[in-house]
Amino acid sequence: MRIELTSIFVDDQRAALEFYTGVLGFTKRHDIPLGDNFWLTVASPEAPDGPELLLEPADHPAARAYRDALVEDGIPLVQFAVDDVGAEHVRLSEHGVSFTQPPTDIGTAVVAVFDDTCGNLVQIVEVKPEPEPAS
Template structure:
């Protein structure tokens, strides 16, 4: 068993596509018109284009907004993405105008930072310390 697809709910799929591709660096894998203004819109890591897809899913279901509001109010990220160097990625994204709710913080063997994806979600980026030899 493996994770093939996961999703984040987004307020605006086109805005999300631009942020996740132009800013975060993912690549569009599928962009299919589903009718009614919705799209099957997935992105993947350029490092693993056949890997796990992230569905940028419309946030129209009535349960989505209260769920996301509660997570944001508590500062809880909806998803986490691995990066090679949180400090370098933080600096790169700050230079592009990305807003962070948490700058890089060391948490034991992991360094994390939390950003606002401009589409209703907090996203955590993380780097694990190298395994001891």
């Protein structure tokens, strides 16, 4: 079993596509019209055939309520791995991204949280290497 697709609810699919590709650096995989919306997915350029992120319309009242409650409580809806949280914080800040939590060392990792401009909080994480066992 493996993860091929996961989704994130967004206010505006086209604005989300611009943010997730133009700012975060993902690449567009699918853009298929479906009524008033689209089957719109992005993937990491580091794993172009890997899992896709569906930019799902947040039209359903339950989706909007769920997402809004998470934002109000400061809980990220999604987490992305990065090699260097500090460098990503600088890069994204230079693109005008607003962080709700600056880079924070939590022991086993360094994390930061930002607003994706599409209605969600996103956490980036840099997992620290495990310490060498004492000999």
